[in-house]
Amino acid sequence: MKLISKLQLIIGSIITLILLILHFTIGEINIVSSYDVNLIILLPIAILTYFFLTYDLFIEAIEKIKEKDVFNEITLTIIATIAAFCILEFVEALAVVLFFKIGETFEDFAKDKSKNSLKAILELKPDYANLLLDNKEKRVSPEELKINDVILIKPGEKIPVDGIIIEGSTTLNTSSITGESLPKDVNINDEVISGTINISNVIKVRVIKLSKDSTVTKILDMVTNSMQNKTKQEKFITKFSRIYTPIVIALAFFFALVPPLIIGLFSINGESISSYSLWQNWINVGCSFLVISCPCSLVLSVPLTYFVAIGVCSKYKAIVKGTVYLEYLNSLNTLALDKTGTITKGNFEIQSIEVNKGIDKKDLLNYACIGEHYSSHPISLAIKEISNININENDISSYESINGKGVKTVYKNKVLLVGNESLLKDNNINYKVNENIGTIVYVAYDNKYLGSICIADSIKEDSKIALNELRKLGFKEIIMLTGDNFKNAAVIANDLNINYKANLLPTDKANIIDELKKDNKKVCFVGDGINDTVSLVKSDIGVSMGNIGSDAAIENSDIILMDDKLSTLVKVKKISKITKNKAIFNIVFSLIIKIGMMILSILNSSLSLNLNSAIMWFAIFADVGVTIICVLNSMSLMIKKIN
Ligand code: ADP
Ligand code: MG
Numbered sequence: 315m316k317l318i319s320k321l322q323l324i325i326g327s328i329i330t331l332i333l334l335i336l337h338f339t340i341g342e343i344n345i346v347s348s349y350d351v352n353l354i355i356l357l358p359i360a361i362l363t364y365f366f367l368t369y370d371l372f373i374e375a376i377e378k379i380k381e382k383d384v385f386n387e388i389t390l391t392i393i394a395t396i397a398a399f400c401i402l403e404f405v406e407a408l409a410v411v412l413f414f415k416i417g418e419t420f421e422d423f424a425k426d427k428s429k430n431s432l433k434a435i436l437e438l439k440p441d442y443a444n445l446l447l448d449n450k451e452k453r454v455s456p457e458e459l460k461i462n463d464v465i466l467i468k469p470g471e472k473i474p475v476d477g478i479i480i481e482g483s484t485t486l487n488t489s490s491i492t493g494e495s496l497p498k499d500v501n502i503n504d505e506v507i508s509g510t511i512n513i514s515n516v517i518k519v520r521v522i523k524l525s526k527d528s529t530v531t532k533i534l535d536m537v538t539n540s541m542q543n544k545t546k547q548e549k550f551i552t553k554f555s556r557i558y559t560p561i562v563i564a565l566a567f568f569f570a571l572v573p574p575l576i577i578g579l580f581s582i583n584g585e586s587i588s589s590y591s592l593w594q595n596w597i598n599v600g601c602s603f604l605v606i607s608c609p610c611s612l613v614l615s616v617p618l619t620y621f622v623a624i625g626v627c628s629k630y631k632a633i634v635k636g637t638v639y640l641e642y643l644n645s646l647n648t649l650a651l652d653k654t655g656t657i658t659k660g661n662f663e664i665q666s667i668e669v670n671k672g673i674d675k676k677d678l679l680n681y682a683c684i685g686e687h688y689s690s691h692p693i694s695l696a697i698k699e700i701s702n703i704n705i706n707e708n709d710i711s712s713y714e715s716i717n718g719k720g721v722k723t724v725y726k727n728k729v730l731l732v733g734n735e736s737l738l739k740d741n742n743i744n745y746k747v748n749e750n751i752g753t754i755v756y757v758a759y760d761n762k763y764l765g766s767i768c769i770a771d772s773i774k775e776d777s778k779i780a781l782n783e784l785r786k787l788g789f790k791e792i793i794m795l796t797g798d799n800f801k802n803a804a805v806i807a808n809d810l811n812i813n814y815k816a817n818l819l820p821t822d823k824a825n826i827i828d829e830l831k832k833d834n835k836k837v838c839f840v841g842d843g844i845n846d847t848v849s850l851v852k853s854d855i856g857v858s859m860g861n862i863g864s865d866a867a868i869e870n871s872d873i874i875l876m877d878d879k880l881s882t883l884v885k886v887k888k889i890s891k892i893t894k895n896k897a898i899f900n901i902v903f904s905l906i907i908k909i910g911m912m913i914l915s916i917l918n919s920s921l922s923l924n925l926n927s928a929i930m931w932f933a934i935f936a937d938v939g940v941t942i943i944c945v946l947n948s949m950s951l952m953i954k955k956i957n
Contacts, residue, residue, distance in 0.1 A: 319370075323415055326367045330408040333360055337405050353402075360404040364395070367411045385559035387414075387613060393563070394604030397570070401597045406931065410605055413938040420942060438490050438509040438530050443474035446518070456508075456525040463521045467512045473519070475508050475528040481518035487511040491529070492631070492876050509533070532868045533876075536635050546641060547897045548620070551612050562603060569916065570600030595919050602915045602933040615900045615944035622951050623893040630956065631877040632886045639855055639872040643890040646854055648835040649789040650827060653796035653806065654692055655842035656859060657777050657880070662696035662769040665752050669765035676701075678765045682757045685723050685732030688713045693755060694721070696769050697732075717845045718797035718819035720755070728760040734799065736817070738763070751805055753798050770802075778810055780880035787887045791835065795823045795849075824848040840875075840883065857883060885956045892951060900944040911936045 333356055375388045391414050398407035444466040445454045451466055456474035459465065464480065467473055473486070483501040488510040497513060500506060506519055509530030525531055574596045578589055620637035627634045634640050654660050669678050683701040686694035687710060712724040719740070720733015731737055738745045738756050745763045748754040752770035756763070781792055794814040796803050807814035815826060827849055830837050839846070839853035850856030850870040858871035859878045868874065875882045915929050 319419070322367055323419065326363060326408070326412050326415070329359065329363045330405065330412055333408065334405045357404060360408060363408055364411065367408070367415065368392070371411070385556070385563065390559065390563070390604055394601050397597060397601045397604070401594045403598065403601070409934055413934050417938050417941050420945060439534060440472040440474040440508060440530065444468070459521050459525060461521055461524065465519050465521060466516060467519055468516050469512055469514055471512055473506045473508050473510050473512065475521050475525050476523040477506055477519035477521045479504050479506060479517050480520045482515055484515040484517050485513050487513050492878070529868070533633055536633050547901065548617050548637070551616050555613060566600040566603040569603060570597045573919070598929065599915050599919045602929050603912060605933040605937055612901060612904050615941070615948050616897050618945060619893055619897045619900065619948035622948055623889050626951055627886055627889055630882055630885045631875065632882050633874040633876065634886065635872050640890045641894060643838070643855060643887060644894050646836040646838045647788060648791045648830055648837045649784055650793050650795055650830065650837055650839045650853065652841035652846050653794055653798055653803065654771060656840050657773060657794060657806065657810065658771040659774050660692040660771060660842065662693055662753065662771045664696060664700055665768045665770045666750055667765065667767050668746070668748050670746070670763050673764050678757055681730060681759050681764055682732050682755065682767060684710065684725050685721050685730045685757065689715055689721050693753065693769065697755065697767065731758040751801055753802055773806060773809065774880070776879055776881040780884050781810055781812060783884045784887065787884065787891070789838070795826060820845045820848060824852050827852045840880070888956050892954070896947055896951065900947060904940050904944060907936055907940050
């Protein structure tokens with residue numbers, strides 16, 4: 315908090331307190347006419363204090379009015395307090411601005427606190443890079459790096475931008491990005507992702523992405539931009555206060571002016587009530603109306619609730635691109651998932667190999683490996699691991715990845731096919747069906763079938779529990795969409811007790827999502843970002859996991875699970891539900907208290923309950939109290955443990 319606002323609060327509180335005591339005691343002691351003392355001594359002090367406390371509010375109000383934002387909480391407060399001065403309720407007026415200031419301070423504090431929960435993410439940002447120029451090292455900011463620059467990363471340093479290792483090998487701590495606590499070994503030609511930390515050896519890295527396109531920058535942008543899309547509740551609040559505030563101001567004027575006028579007219583014969591106290595009475599109602607009506611607790615606490623929630627999600631390694639998605643997640647009822655890398659680990663292992671007559675197992679594996687040379691599909695990684703053939707890239711004259719089917723390359727001028735049955739069918743190759751359970755990779759070269767490799771992937775440890783929980787949390791229908799064969803898909807789907815569709819191309823998956831949506835289902839799609847971009851975009855909410863370095867995943871999904879776990883989606887879903895409940899609580903609670911207070915203040919004056927100055931104080935406490943309760947309610951999410 316700035317020194318000046320601290321001074322404002324401290325000095326303002328002291329003077330207000332003294333005035334409060336004097337105001338009431340002078341009336342009691344009756345030495346001099348209390349009316350005179352109030353007017354001659356206390357009022358000027360109060361006016362000075364008022365301006366000392368509010369000059370910055372006036373400046374802010376003028377700025378807002380210039381931006382055509384007339385009915386905001388600041389103008390409301392100013393009108394209310396000036397009106398209070400007019401009826402000589404100046405201690406109350408000071409109290410209103412004072413509490414308004416305290417409320418603001420509290421709000422700043424809450425925002426700072428919730429920003430802290432984003433801090434873990436913001437600390438990912440690398441602040442320098444060691445650029446190698448003519449074998450000399452120069453410290454530059456990551457933004458200065460260009461593609462193909464070579465940088466040096468020493469142990470303990472953060473990877474500044476995404477790149478590829480060209481010299482050395484080391485171990486990376488990726489936990490800040492992926493939540494994975496096991497260190498990851500990387501060697502020459504491996505990609506390194508910005509934001510991770512080099513923990514063992516010096517490596518030389520060739521820059522492949524500018525700082526602005528690198529993973530860490532994108533994650534940071536996402537988190538910082540996530541507040542821009544407003545949720546339904548936030549929109550409701552904005553709309554609501556746009557209608558509500560002018561109505562309240564109108565009502566305030568109505569109650570301040572109309573009843574005393576009418577009563578005055580009817581009691582022309584000069585009855586019991588003096589016209590001064592009549593006016594004072596009703597202007598008081600008008601003022602308390604303005605104070606009570608201030609929508610601070612709403613305007614402040616609902617967006618704060620979502621802001622806090624986004625921070626909490628990032629603590630659990632989920633990046634939510636906007637508060638809207640967090641809110642929308644509540645209304646989804648259908649969950650469609652990709653298999654490889656999403657439900658399963660995506661770490662394939664070779665189970666068995668079948669070869670065609672006259673073909674050697676080793677040759678089969680070598681051809682498979684050559685075919686997969688340029689692929690980054692999880693299947694290709696398993697195959698490349700098992701064969702250590704040296705490939706001359708000049709022999710591969712073309713490479714084509716056929717989505718959902720496999721790869722087609724031209725090796726030594728002959729076509730080499732590695733993929734599933736439909737790839738071989740498309741190319742009119744006769745093959746022998748491999749009956750084993752697992753993903754079957756068929757290999758054909760020069761129109762001849764060489765054999766097939768059965769590889770298997772295992773289900774992630776947490777998938778089963780997570781899917782069960784997601785079902786309980788509102789996803790009534792869960793369906794696995796996979797490009798893999800029926801047999802393998804069935805084994806996995808039955809184990810997990812979910813529906814499935816197999817043998818799908820990426821476009822089929824997207825079509826299925828469209829159909830589901832046509833059935834009025836609200837679909838969340840979870841994929842790994844490799845060839846399911848269309849599905850990510852077409853679904854109501856696209857969630858991607860794994861593959862954190864991939865642009866497709868980052869750009870096309872709404873929620874990113876950095877630790878690759880479906881159980882993290884369970885947490886996000888729980889957070890979204892709690893957040894919604896908190897937002898609704900804040901809205902309903904604020905409105906009930908406020909409307910109650912308004913009714914009370916009208917009753918007071920119309921039934922002459924004589925609670926005049928008490929009403930004003932009630933109003934002040936109602937406003938500040940409600941705001942504080944709502945803010946605390948929002949912030950409590952930060953300390954709640956989500957399992
Ligand atoms: P999933 O739906 O399980 O994520 P994909 O759409 O990525 O699967 O791929 C579907 C099928 O296409 C795989 O099960 C595999 O049979 C075949 N395939 C895809 N890419 C490759 C590849 N690089 N090598 C071999 N087969 C592949
Ligand atoms: Mg896939």
